Amino acid sequence: MLVDSDSFLSPKRYLLSLEKSLNMLLSPIHNLIAALSTIPFSHASLTGLTPCDALISAGLSDRILTPLSPSYSTQLLTWYNTATRRHPWCIVLPHTSLEVSLVLTTLSAVGSGxxxxxxxxxxxxxxxxxxxxxxxxxxxxxQYLDSVDYYEHNGSASIGPGARWGDVYKRLGEQGGAVTGGRDANVGVGGFLLGGGMSYYTGRTGFGCDNVINFEVVLASGDIINANATSNDDLWRALKGGSSNFGVVTRFDLEAFPARNLTYGQKTMSTEYEEEFVQAVFEFVERSEEHVNDALVPYYSYDAASEEIVMRAITVNTKAEPNTRAFDKVDIIPAIEPGLRTEMSLAEAAGGTLEGVVRGISFTLTFKNDLSILRRATELHHEYVIQMSELIGASNFTTLNFFQPLPSYFGAIEHRKVGNMLGLDHVNQNNILWVLGIGVLGGEDQQAIAHAKGANITAMVHDFAESVGGGNDLIYLNYADASQDPIGSYGLENIQLIRDAAAKYDPAGFFQQRIPGGFKISRVSSCAGTPCNH
Ligand SMILES: Cc1cc2nc3c(=O)[nH]c(=O)nc-3n(C[C@H](O)[C@H](O)[C@H](O)COP(=O)(O)OP(=O)(O)OC[C@H]3O[C@@H](n4cnc5c(N)ncnc54)[C@H](O)[C@@H]3O)c2cc1C
Structure with a gap:
C-alpha cells in the first residue's frame, strides 16, 4: 500500500515528481541523439546489414552483437525455449531508456521502412x-535494464524489464521489500507484467499488472513518457495485459510490501488418486476467498525419463501461517514424495535458475471450476501422452496439465485496482486457468507433431467445457499459443481501449508492422468481443 500522509509522498505527488524528473531528462534528448549520431565509427565494424549498420552509425556499436561476435551464441542461451533461440542479424543491448529511445528512432528511420x-x-x-x-x-x-529499487517510505519498487524474478526477490529482499511477481526465478519482469502476471500473491494483491502504478515507456517516436493514474492513464490501463502494442516499457513502478518469509511445499502423488486430486483442486478454488494468503499450483506432469504421469501440488502460504487449513484435501492424498511445507524466503521459493532445454509449446483455456471439466481435461491429457508416445517416442517429450485457480474474486481485486485488460471484473463464476505445457526434446519435426496434437486436445477440452456450459472466453496471454487470440478475448470495451491506445501512442503502427512478434491488436478481428464472433 502506498502511504498517503504529509510526511510521505502521496501516490499523486510521487507520480508528479516522476514526471518532473522525466521532463528534465527529456529536453536534452534530441541534442543527445544528435550528438551520439555524430560519434565517429569505424567502417571496419559495419556489417553490411542496413539496420545493424544504422545502429552502429548511431553510436551503438558497443551495444551490438552479431553472429561474428564471440558472445553471440552465449547470448542466445538467455532465451528459455530452445525454439525461440533464433539468429537475428544483430542483437542490440541498450543500457538505459535513452539508449532504447535511440535504438527505436534509428530503426524506425532505416530505409524508410x-x-x-x-x-x-x-x-x-x-x-x-x-x-x-x-x-x-x-x-x-x-537484459541490462535490470534495476531493482525498493522505496519503503511510500511502499513502492522500481524494476527494470530485463530483471528476472529470482534476482528481483533477492535484491528487494536485501532492501526489505517484496512485490507481486512471477513464481519461477528465471522468468523475466517485462513479458510477465505486460501479459497479466499470475503470482503466489494474486489471491491478495491481484495479477502482477494490477500492482503497476507507473510504466515508463519509450514510444516509436523516441519520446519517453510515463503512464499512470494521472498521466496517460489510457496507456496505463492498456498496458495491463495489452503487451507489446504501444512501446517498449523501460521501467515498472510497482506497489510493494515488506518482505516476509512464506511456507512452500511441493508434493508428488500417484495418478491412482486422480479423483481425490481433482476434488481437492475443485474445493480449493471454491473456498479460495477464505484463504487469500494460500496459493495452490496443481498439475499433472509427464516425465520423459520415467515415462510416467504423476500429479504434483505446490502449496504456498504467503504469510508463513503454520496452521492454514487451505490444503487439507491435498495433504490427505498419499504422497510418492512428501511435500512438507517449510519456511523460506520468496527468493528461495522461486527456486534456482532453470536452463531451458526443450522446445516449449503452451496452449491455454479458461473454464468453469467444474468437476466434469477437470476430469475430462485429465482424461484428454492422458490420451495426449499415449498418442505422443506412439508418434514421437515416449522419451522425447514432457507435459504439464496445469489447473491454475482463477476464482471470481480475482476480478473484484482487479476492479478495485482500476482494472486490467483481462476482463475478469465481469466474471461471476469461479474458473480454472488451464494450461497444456509441452516440452519437446527432439527437433522441429517432433515439435510440429506435438503442436498439432496439442491444438487438437485443446480444442476438445474447449468443446467439452462449452458443452456443459462451463466455457469462458479468456485466453491468458502469457500462456497462449501463437494460434490463439488472447487480446481478442478481453471483451469489446477493453479491445477498443487497446485499439485506441495503440493508434494514439504509435500512430505510424511501428509496433504492429515492424515489430510483428507477439499478440497484436491490428490482427484482432473487428468482430472480436461482439456477438458476430460466435
Ligand atoms: C518456466 C516458466 C514459468 C512461468 N511462470 C509463470 C507464472 O508463474 N505466472 C505467469 O503469469 N506466467 C508464467 N509464465 C509465462 C510468462 O509470464 C511469459 O512467458 C512472459 O512473457 C515471460 O516474460 P519474459 O520477460 O521472460 O518474456 P519475453 O519472452 O522476453 O517477452 C514476452 C513478450 O513480451 C514482450 N515484451 C517483453 N518485455 C517488453 C517490454 N519491456 N516492452 C514491450 N514489450 C515487451 C516481448 O516482445 C514478447 O512479445 C512462465 C513461463 C515459463 C516458461
Missing amino acids: AGDWAIAVKSGGHGNDASNNVDSGVTIDL
Missing part, C-alpha cells in the same frame, strides 16, 4: 513462438 526484416523485443525471453526473437532482423534485448 523498406526491406523484409523485423524487430523483436525481449526481456526475460520466456515467451514462445516468434514473440521475442527474429531470424531476419534485429532483436532488442533489454
Whole structure:
C-alpha cells in the first residue's frame, strides 16, 4: 500500500515528481541523439546489414552483437525455449531508456521502412513462438535494464524489464521489500507484467499488472513518457495485459510490501488418486476467498525419463501461517514424495535458475471450476501422452496439465485496482486457468507433431467445457499459443481501449508492422468481443 500522509509522498505527488524528473531528462534528448549520431565509427565494424549498420552509425556499436561476435551464441542461451533461440542479424543491448529511445528512432528511420526484416523485443525471453526473437532482423534485448529499487517510505519498487524474478526477490529482499511477481526465478519482469502476471500473491494483491502504478515507456517516436493514474492513464490501463502494442516499457513502478518469509511445499502423488486430486483442486478454488494468503499450483506432469504421469501440488502460504487449513484435501492424498511445507524466503521459493532445454509449446483455456471439466481435461491429457508416445517416442517429450485457480474474486481485486485488460471484473463464476505445457526434446519435426496434437486436445477440452456450459472466453496471454487470440478475448470495451491506445501512442503502427512478434491488436478481428464472433 502506498502511504498517503504529509510526511510521505502521496501516490499523486510521487507520480508528479516522476514526471518532473522525466521532463528534465527529456529536453536534452534530441541534442543527445544528435550528438551520439555524430560519434565517429569505424567502417571496419559495419556489417553490411542496413539496420545493424544504422545502429552502429548511431553510436551503438558497443551495444551490438552479431553472429561474428564471440558472445553471440552465449547470448542466445538467455532465451528459455530452445525454439525461440533464433539468429537475428544483430542483437542490440541498450543500457538505459535513452539508449532504447535511440535504438527505436534509428530503426524506425532505416530505409524508410523498406526491406523484409523485423524487430523483436525481449526481456526475460520466456515467451514462445516468434514473440521475442527474429531470424531476419534485429532483436532488442533489454537484459541490462535490470534495476531493482525498493522505496519503503511510500511502499513502492522500481524494476527494470530485463530483471528476472529470482534476482528481483533477492535484491528487494536485501532492501526489505517484496512485490507481486512471477513464481519461477528465471522468468523475466517485462513479458510477465505486460501479459497479466499470475503470482503466489494474486489471491491478495491481484495479477502482477494490477500492482503497476507507473510504466515508463519509450514510444516509436523516441519520446519517453510515463503512464499512470494521472498521466496517460489510457496507456496505463492498456498496458495491463495489452503487451507489446504501444512501446517498449523501460521501467515498472510497482506497489510493494515488506518482505516476509512464506511456507512452500511441493508434493508428488500417484495418478491412482486422480479423483481425490481433482476434488481437492475443485474445493480449493471454491473456498479460495477464505484463504487469500494460500496459493495452490496443481498439475499433472509427464516425465520423459520415467515415462510416467504423476500429479504434483505446490502449496504456498504467503504469510508463513503454520496452521492454514487451505490444503487439507491435498495433504490427505498419499504422497510418492512428501511435500512438507517449510519456511523460506520468496527468493528461495522461486527456486534456482532453470536452463531451458526443450522446445516449449503452451496452449491455454479458461473454464468453469467444474468437476466434469477437470476430469475430462485429465482424461484428454492422458490420451495426449499415449498418442505422443506412439508418434514421437515416449522419451522425447514432457507435459504439464496445469489447473491454475482463477476464482471470481480475482476480478473484484482487479476492479478495485482500476482494472486490467483481462476482463475478469465481469466474471461471476469461479474458473480454472488451464494450461497444456509441452516440452519437446527432439527437433522441429517432433515439435510440429506435438503442436498439432496439442491444438487438437485443446480444442476438445474447449468443446467439452462449452458443452456443459462451463466455457469462458479468456485466453491468458502469457500462456497462449501463437494460434490463439488472447487480446481478442478481453471483451469489446477493453479491445477498443487497446485499439485506441495503440493508434494514439504509435500512430505510424511501428509496433504492429515492424515489430510483428507477439499478440497484436491490428490482427484482432473487428468482430472480436461482439456477438458476430460466435
Ligand atoms: C518456466 C516458466 C514459468 C512461468 N511462470 C509463470 C507464472 O508463474 N505466472 C505467469 O503469469 N506466467 C508464467 N509464465 C509465462 C510468462 O509470464 C511469459 O512467458 C512472459 O512473457 C515471460 O516474460 P519474459 O520477460 O521472460 O518474456 P519475453 O519472452 O522476453 O517477452 C514476452 C513478450 O513480451 C514482450 N515484451 C517483453 N518485455 C517488453 C517490454 N519491456 N516492452 C514491450 N514489450 C515487451 C516481448 O516482445 C514478447 O512479445 C512462465 C513461463 C515459463 C516458461
